[in-house]
Amino acid sequence: MMKINAEGMHYRVLNEKIRGALESGLTDISIEGVCGQRYIGAGLKKNGVCITANGIPGNDLGVFMDGPEITVHGNVQDGAGNTLNSGRIIIHGSSGDLLGHSMRGGEIFVKGDVGYRVGIHMKEYKDFYPVIVIGGSARSFLGEYMAGGMIILLGLKKDRRIAGDFLGTGMHGGAIYARGGPDGCQLGKEVKVFKVDGNDKEKIRKYAERFAEYFGYASEEILKEEFFKIVPITHRPYGKIYTY
Template sequence: MAKTMAAVQAAETREEMGIVIDAQGMHYRDLNRRLREAATEGEARFRLVNVNGQRYIGTGLKGDLHLEICGVPGNDLGAFLSGPTILVRNNAQDAIGNTMDSGSIIVKGDAGDVIGYGMRGGTIFINGNVGYRVGIHMKAYRQKSPVIVIGGAAGDFLGEYMAGGVIILLGLSERNGDPLVGNYCASGMHGGEIYLRGKVDPRHISPHAKIAQTKPTQIEHIRPHIAEFCTHFGYDADKVMGEPFFRLTPVSHRPYGAKYAT
């Protein structure tokens, strides 16, 4: 199964921007080992082509690295990520940015379930739609405040257990009449903010969250994130910001405060 490093390196070419690795038929262990080794040797820019479901790309990578991925990367892309920027030119799968600490992940297409689980910092931009359980238990710490911006719609349990950070759901692409967000959005939320652009059915929002129209100062607060999203994917930021946003914040920061007999 495991290829020798020489065989892995044979699939490499060098461009001005950095190393190009042809991932065709390559096992994720070989691919990721090569990425770690090259990063240790001081390589900072990578382009992976013919990626086809390889898991854990960029997982645990540290520092100012840039990965461009052509093809569809597998689950746990950029798990425990600490610094690098990952650009995916196609769709991506589940568990992107799992327990991510810092860095940025940009996905031009759709993404799957459990994006940004337990994320503590960094940014994730998804141009298309996302699946279930996105942004669960995101949390902020000191200067770190994670941000997820989603261009399309989201499935159930968006921002469940949310403890910090920001989720912005733009609903730019209509998904066969599906709602902007699925059921149980913000259930167990006890920190952070969720911004929803356009139509929202309150039945989809957990009673653990308060719903309010966004005030101008709050809009300014999220403008840089939306501007960056629009830069990545070629939208007009003013047009995107032109629609009203609803803001979800936790009803209580201590959801279990009154639960126990003392």
């Protein structure tokens, strides 16, 4: 394992050190004193790599990443998992806005709350199936333009409504699962709320168990409450607006 002390370090130097470590064959990197450095793990393409960040990473954590797993002990700022291709980001804290923007694959687990426009334009493709699991609640525009993949919203703290407004606006693929349902949230006109079926329950259980394992919860407690799914009513919301 390699330890990096990132205190006062520019992101460019930090990323060079990470890339250098991976090129030398190391697979386990621990970074101390992370404080606002952007782009940690940007564009890294390698499987079986674990990066632990202690502190608060800056914007675009894991942007364009393809394979590695990043665990953050702290909160993250905006744009974590931006255009993520594959890999995993586990956040033992809360996230800013734009988490998982345009992610095509991989998984993001957040223990706490997330900001605005999370999961915007997520999409899936063949074996790529992006998943975001949120322990707390989300702000407005969750899953906007969403074209694929899955967001699971647990709302464990129950200190405010589970999501903000414009939930799923422009959504045309994928599914958002909300524990207890999206009560009090204004939904986008493209989506409707349904009860979950057996298939959905199986998917939720799988990820809830992982969530519980990462963050020290009892999955039975999480799964006790009923889940609802928010899905688009059409896959072609803009199919009939043109004159040819």
